[in-house]
Amino acid sequence: MNLAKLTIASAHQGLVDKEFSSTELTRAYLDQIERSDGDIKAFITTTSEAALKTAAEVDRAISAGDLISPLAGIPYAAKDIFCTEGIKTTAASKILENFISPYESTTTDRLKKENAVLVGKTNLDEFAMGSSTENSGFFTTKNPLDTTRVPGGSSGGSAAAVAAGMALYSLGTDTGGSIRQPAAFCGVVGLKPTYGRTSRYGVISMASSLDTIGHMTKTVEDAAIVLETIAGHDTHDSTTSHVALDHYSAELGKNIKGLKIGIPRQYFELAGLNSSVADTVRLAIKKIEELTGNKVVELSLPHSIYALAVYYILMPAEVSSNLARFDGVKYGLSEKGSDLLSSYLATRAKGFATETKRRIMLGTYTLSHGYYDAYYKKALQVRSLIIDDFNKAFESVDVILAPTTPTTAFKIGEKTSDPLSMYASDIFTVPANLAGLPGISIPCGKVDNLPVGLQMIGRAFDEKTILRAAYNFENN
Amino acid sequence: MSIDNKQVEHLSHLARIELTADEKNTLTKDLGDILAYFEKLKALDTSNIEPTSQSIKLNNITRLDEVKPCKDAMQKKIIDNFPDSSGRFIKVNKVI
Numbered sequence: 240m241n242l243a244k245l246t247i248a249s250a251h252q253g254l255v256d257k258e259f260s261s262t263e264l265t266r267a268y269l270d271q272i273e274r275s276d277g278d279i280k281a282f283i284t285t286t287s288e289a290a291l292k293t294a295a296e297v298d299r300a301i302s303a304g305d306l307i308s309p310l311a312g313i314p315y316a317a318k319d320i321f322c323t324e325g326i327k328t329t330a331a332s333k334i335l336e337n338f339i340s341p342y343e344s345t346t347t348d349r350l351k352k353e354n355a356v357l358v359g360k361t362n363l364d365e366f367a368m369g370s371s372t373e374n375s376g377f378f379t380t381k382n383p384l385d386t387t388r389v390p391g392g393s394s395g396g397s398a399a400a401v402a403a404g405m406a407l408y409s410l411g412t413d414t415g416g417s418i419r420q421p422a423a424f425c426g427v428v429g430l431k432p433t434y435g436r437t438s439r440y441g442v443i444s445m446a447s448s449l450d451t452i453g454h455m456t457k458t459v460e461d462a463a464i465v466l467e468t469i470a471g472h473d474t475h476d477s478t479t480s481h482v483a484l485d486h487y488s489a490e491l492g493k494n495i496k497g498l499k500i501g502i503p504r505q506y507f508e509l510a511g512l513n514s515s516v517a518d519t520v521r522l523a524i525k526k527i528e529e530l531t532g533n534k535v536v537e538l539s540l541p542h543s544i545y546a547l548a549v550y551y552i553l554m555p556a557e558v559s560s561n562l563a564r565f566d567g568v569k570y571g572l573s574e575k576g577s578d579l580l581s582s583y584l585a586t587r588a589k590g591f592a593t594e595t596k597r598r599i600m601l602g603t604y605t606l607s608h609g610y611y612d613a614y615y616k617k618a619l620q621v622r623s624l625i626i627d628d629f630n631k632a633f634e635s636v637d638v639i640l641a642p643t644t645p646t647t648a649f650k651i652g653e654k655t656s657d658p659l660s661m662y663a664s665d666i667f668t669v670p671a672n673l674a675g676l677p678g679i680s681i682p683c684g685k686v687d688n689l690p691v692g693l694q695m696i697g698r699a700f701d702e703k704t705i706l707r708a709a710y711n712f713e714n715n
Numbered sequence: 716m717s718i719d720n721k722q723v724e725h726l727s728h729l730a731r732i733e734l735t736a737d738e739k740n741t742l743t744k745d746l747g748d749i750l751a752y753f754e755k756l757k758a759l760d761t762s763n764i765e766p767t768s769q770s771i772k773l774n775n776i777t778r779l780d781e782v783k784p785c786k787d788a789m790q791k792k793i794i795d796n797f798p799d800s801s802g803r804f805i806k807v808n809k810v811i
Contacts, residue, residue, distance in 0.1 A: 552756075626770065
């Protein structure tokens with residue numbers, strides 16, 4: 240068994256052909272965690288016992304001659320923000336350090352029903368707020384490709400786990416780029432589906448109008464396979480959609496001749512875009528032109544220059560409201576004060592780390608009396624303009640291409656003292672969240688031995704087209 | 716728009732987070748910088764633009780308001796998470 244070469248698709252074939260058992264496969268991944276995670280620190284919790292139990296069940300099914308589903312017996316990791324019954328769910332926060340959820344998130348439940356093998360829960364920036372995992376309340380995850388660098392964030396542990404061969408795929412959440420950016424930094428595939436395509440039920444909320452559940456994989460085919468299992472309407476999440484799902488993996492092989500692709504001029508004019516990253520993306524664009532037979536057109540998303548400001552108003556506003564529930568009364572850390580108010584003040588002071596406090600304070604400010612119209616309402620209006628830009632662009636193109644990030648993975652500690660420079664690493668990813676559109680990041684080359692991500696953004700609920708374009712790019 | 720130490724103190728009360736003097740100073744600076752970055756939005760005329768609070772245009776998704784039973788095992792798990800309890804009740808400091 241060659242772990243470096245395995246994908247979900249080939250591991251499934253290996254199980255069906257009885258080349259190896261799920262127990263052997265799972266042990267190989269647990270061994271890899273044992274070997275590498277002391278250094279990489281991708282995992283907050285590992286679940287080897289439960290993993291081997293599930294693997295044994297799958298092995299029994301295979302021996303009995305049962306058909307197994309594509310994810311049965313395949314080891315995966317979940318960002319530690321998905322509630323898992325009986326297993327700690329911390330959101331990488333001291334306020335939930337010992338929290339054990341009484342129920343299971345819809346996404347992990349759907350995987351459980353397929354007998355997917357959960358090997359552990361991965362590190363993140365506290366409550367998914369950050370771009371490097373340095374805001375984790377526990378420890379920083381290292382980039383497996385260069386351990387002096389960050390893996391990106393907030394789903395940094397999930398990206399690192401896949402890149403270091405400690406899981407075949409992982410679940411993440413993407414509110415402003417938290418799947419695509421770490422996927423780009425770690426050289427893996429990261430898919431953020433359309434808002435409403437995947438269920439947020441049982442995922443600890445950060446900014447509810449933006450949070451999207453997705454995943455990281457080694458290949459585009461694997462991304463399609465996982466989406467087929469986790470996507471779809473959920474009665475527990477009223478923001479999930481009834482728009483029909485596609486048979487994503489079956490559509491991948493079709494060529495992309497005639498597909499119309501555009502690049503937003505504004506994205507390439509940005510001062511913070513590293514010139515070598517831009518050159519690498521331009522080379523990728525050339526290749527796409529050969530595959531489609533069409534010239535990639537330059538288009539305009541004039542309001543995209545405001546997207547980061549809009550995002551950093553709306554997201555903290557939603558955060559300040561969502562995180563009000565952590566008050567030390569019903570669960571989690573609880574500091575006793577002399578009265579109820581002092582208990583709240585002390586619990587939240589001790590339980591939240593710096594960035595979380597900063598965002599709660601910022602959201603409280605922009606929502607407060609006298610500032611609401613100037614900030615929050617204004618940002619909601621500019622959000623409409625950003626969505627209109629995309630609607631106009633998709634009248635003439637099928638897919639929008641852009642760099643995933645302005646730079647490759649930065650050094651640990653490089654941006655921690657300057658929040659605005661950290662926020663700027665989300666500049667190319669936040670527009671898709673504001674508009675609710677699907678986006679995928681795929682590796683498209685390297686600069687100084689560090690991976691560069693190519694982002695493809697599609698029309699709402701049209702994951703199949705970006706997956707097909709990404710697959711054609713990856714395999715040609 | 717700048718923000719001062721006093722406003723930060725008021726916000727910390729609204730947000731129910733006790734801050735140290737150091738944290739207050741850092742936050743005053745950080746929030747000031749971030750709010751200054753937001754100033755660029757002022758250049759846009761949005762007087763006739765409708766606000767968007769969610770992107771996929773779903774409307775009035777409702778369900779029946781019905782009581783569903785919660786199994787004993789689930790109740791126990793919820794109660795086990797209470798920081799302080801008395802039987803099946805959460806114990807908190809005196810409110811009034």
